Amino acid sequence: MKQTLVTGNEAAAWGARLVRPNYIPTFPITPQTECIETLARWSADGELPGTYFDRMESEHSVMSAAVGAAAVGARVFTASSSQGLLLMHEVLYIAAGMRLPIVMATISRGLSAPVTLWSDHNDFLDQRDSGWLMFHAENNQEVLDMMLQAYRIAEDPRVLLPAMVNMDGYVLSFTDEPITIPSPEMVEEFLPEYNPDHTIAKGRPVTVGPPVLDEYTIFRAQNHVAARNALEVMEEVMDDFDRIFDRRYHLVDEFMLDDAELVLVTQGSMSTTAKAAIMEMREEEGIKVGLLRLRVIRPWPAKAIAEALKGAKAVAVIDRNLAPGRGGIMFPEIVETLYHLDRRPLVSSFVVGLGGNPQTEHKVKEITRKLIDDLETGRPRVEWNDL
Amino acid sequence: MQQFKTLKDLPEQDYFTGGSSACAGCGPSMGLKLALKVLGPETIIVNASGCMTLLPLYPNTPLKASWIHNAIENASSTAAGARHGLDMLGNKDMNVVVYAGDGATYDIGLASLSAVAAKNERIIYICYNNQSFGNTGFQWSTATPYGSETKTTPRGKNNPTGTTAVNKDMVKIMGAHRVYAATASLAYPVDFLNKLSRAKERDGFSYIELLGACTAGWNYDPRLTIRISKLAVRCGMWPMYEIENGILTLNKDFSELKPIDEFLKLQGRYRALPQDGVDRLQVLINEHWAELKEYNGQRYV
Numbered sequence: 001m002k003q004t005l006v007t008g009n010e011a012a013a014w015g016a017r018l019v020r021p022n023y024i025p026t027f028p029i030t031p032q033t034e035c036i037e038t039l040a041r042w043s044a045d046g047e048l049p050g051t052y053f054d055r056m057e058s059e060h061s062v063m064s065a066a067v068g069a070a071a072v073g074a075r076v077f078t079a080s081s082s083q084g085l086l087l088m089h090e091v092l093y094i095a096a097g098m099r100l101p102i103v104m105a106t107i108s109r110g111l112s113a114p115v116t117l118w119s120d121h122n123d124f125l126d127q128r129d130s131g132w133l134m135f136h137a138e139n140n141q142e143v144l145d146m147m148l149q150a151y152r153i154a155e156d157p158r159v160l161l162p163a164m165v166n167m168d169g170y171v172l173s174f175t176d177e178p179i180t181i182p183s184p185e186m187v188e189e190f191l192p193e194y195n196p197d198h199t200i201a202k203g204r205p206v207t208v209g210p211p212v213l214d215e216y217t218i219f220r221a222q223n224h225v226a227a228r229n230a231l232e233v234m235e236e237v238m239d240d241f242d243r244i245f246d247r248r249y250h251l252v253d254e255f256m257l258d259d260a261e262l263v264l265v266t267q268g269s270m271s272t273t274a275k276a277a278i279m280e281m282r283e284e285e286g287i288k289v290g291l292l293r294l295r296v297i298r299p300w301p302a303k304a305i306a307e308a309l310k311g312a313k314a315v316a317v318i319d320r321n322l323a324p325g326r327g328g329i330m331f332p333e334i335v336e337t338l339y340h341l342d343r344r345p346l347v348s349s350f351v352v353g354l355g356g357n358p359q360t361e362h363k364v365k366e367i368t369r370k371l372i373d374d375l376e377t378g379r380p381r382v383e384w385n386d387l
Numbered sequence: 388m389q390q391f392k393t394l395k396d397l398p399e400q401d402y403f404t405g406g407s408s409a410c411a412g413c414g415p416s417m418g419l420k421l422a423l424k425v426l427g428p429e430t431i432i433v434n435a436s437g438c439m440t441l442l443p444l445y446p447n448t449p450l451k452a453s454w455i456h457n458a459i460e461n462a463s464s465t466a467a468g469a470r471h472g473l474d475m476l477g478n479k480d481m482n483v484v485v486y487a488g489d490g491a492t493y494d495i496g497l498a499s500l501s502a503v504a505a506k507n508e509r510i511i512y513i514c515y516n517n518q519s520f521g522n523t524g525f526q527w528s529t530a531t532p533y534g535s536e537t538k539t540t541p542r543g544k545n546n547p548t549g550t551t552a553v554n555k556d557m558v559k560i561m562g563a564h565r566v567y568a569a570t571a572s573l574a575y576p577v578d579f580l581n582k583l584s585r586a587k588e589r590d591g592f593s594y595i596e597l598l599g600a601c602t603a604g605w606n607y608d609p610r611l612t613i614r615i616s617k618l619a620v621r622c623g624m625w626p627m628y629e630i631e632n633g634i635l636t637l638n639k640d641f642s643e644l645k646p647i648d649e650f651l652k653l654q655g656r657y658r659a660l661p662q663d664g665v666d667r668l669q670v671l672i673n674e675h676w677a678e679l680k681e682y683n684g685q686r687y688v
Binding site for chain 2: 050054057058069072090091207208209212
């Protein structure tokens with residue numbers, strides 16, 4: 001175990017190194033490139049024994065090669081971002097349908113056009129119906145920890161689905177944060193060798209990816225069941241993670257919710273800023289505000305979310321993404337999740353931080369004050385906070 | 388290296404058995420059946436979406452080897468991943484073989500094929516060329532020869548020629564990647580299997596392009612698959628050659644080509660090609676043949 005300063009990209013690379021993958025296919029894209037460059041350097045220096053580091057000609061080929069390797073039973077890691085993630089989109093569904101537990105770090109960046117290098121979550125959330133397990137980290141320690149957990153959850157025989165671990169571009173990918181890097185022995189105890197029995201092996205011919213007729217629905221239903229199973233597996237895995245590494249995670253991250261009347265629902269790195277603003281508002285203004293951070297996006301932990309929000313009077317869903325013609329992507333998901341509560345809170349929608357537009361404490365306080373107004377008028381709002 | 392001299396030398400064991408859903412007289416199916424005789428059961432066939440994708444239909448398969456179908460444009464990359472996965476897990480002796488159509492090879496999958504060939508990955512790539520996007524019902528690809536009618540290049544008042552583009556010289560392109568590149572024909576199975584046998588022993592990438600006569604698309608009597616495959620070679624539509632380290636070797640040399648009309652007249656896709664179209668096609672074939680004769684035994688790419 002060692003304490004060190006690393007960027008989010010390096011934290012993902014450390015995660016990959018510690019899980020001992022057999023194969024890492026790669027393609028560069030800002031802001032992800034540093035992650036694969038780190039792995040390339042380690043590979044060249046002989047620090048990744050048992051791993052073949054590969055370079056493809058496109059992200060589509062990266063995910064295709066990942067599928068090929070996983071189909072013969074290899075443990076696979078890769079990373080991507082933005083346009084690259086969209087180029088992979090077709091093969092993401094295929095990887096999930098084939099039940100191949102590939103793990104990918106995704107580094108969120110807004111989508112073209114116009115071009116931006118900065119972060120928002122449209123690239124990541126565009127994959128939300130692909131069948132992948134989807135995790136979103138708040139800081140660099142969580143990036144590494146989620147990587148380890150993602151492999152354990154993805155490879156569980158009750159799940160067998162691919163998983164992506166998301167971090168915000170620049171804010172995490174290029175920012176040094178102090179993290180604890182666990183020892184290889186601890187990771188080996190947590191994550192054993194991957195020995196699948198459904199993949200191609202010598203003496204075991206398998207047909208992967210054939211056409212089906214009426215059975216299509218059965219296979220899709222199995223994907224759904226596996227993804228739902230993952231929720232239970234996640235709780236077991238997080239307990240075990242706590243036992244070995246002494247860091248506690250839950251399906252959702254609850255911050256100062258015990259007596260909170262107002263709750264901000266966030267995703268990713270802006271949660272840290274929001275938490276600081278919440279502490280100030282509580283201390284200086286006595287506002288009973290708390291935060292719920294979504295860290296598992298798929299499968300959707302509906303029960304945990306409803307439980308965490310059932311005491312709130314008003315909720316602000318802060319979306320760093322946009323579905324044009326619809327609004328924030330997570331807003332309707334939260335509303336649907338709360339619909340069956342006996343006493344439903346007021347739910348307002350705020351679209352913020354597109355293309356890296358900075359999310360300051362000031363903006364978080366502004367949203368909180370608007371939420372107080374909404375509670376007085378009794379009418380929720382749908383608003384862009386940055387315009 | 389396994390060498391075959393006559394048809395009698397071909398292994399009796401079959402790994403492509405009954406229950407295939409392919410057309411009677413399907414050239415690409417015959418090609419895979421022959422190939423598996425050399426490759427054996429410890430082979431992963433990586434297929435690109437196309438006619439052959441329908442060979443296995445859940446829960447049945449006519450194949451006694453492994454099979455991965457990913458999508459149409461990514462068979463090469465999928466194969467590269469499978470190759471490295473097998474190597475890292477200690478299964479270096481299993482074969483990874485791509486079996487993909489010309490649309491998946493010349494067109495939508497060219498980028499991934501080119502990169503994997505440039506890296507000289509230990510993969511055998513067999514392109515079964517039926518000169519079209521066959522599985523969707525015979526549409527134009529960049530492998531479609533000049534003058535062929537397809538569903539997306541139909542003959543009409545404004546275009547009596549059908550396909551006006553000249554097909555890509557894919558074998559030359561692959562030869563330029565400094566890998567082993569060769570053509571093959573179902574009419575010369577011994578040659579095909581010897582080329583495969585050679586590819587299997589190579590520590591790198593091999594590209595074999597098999598003319599996959601298509602009874603449905605080319606519109607001919609299914610009995611004629613082998614005769615048409617032979618005429619394609621004799622008429623210079625499908626010359627038999629190989630390129631290794633940039634050096635060209637013509638495998639079947641003829642003092643004189645048969646006129647292309649002998650190949651065309653058996654197939655519905657050329658039936659209404661006007662004489663000036665036939666003449667133009669003959670010129671293109673003669674030019675290619677002359678080029679191959681000129682460079683035979685020499686550096687070609």
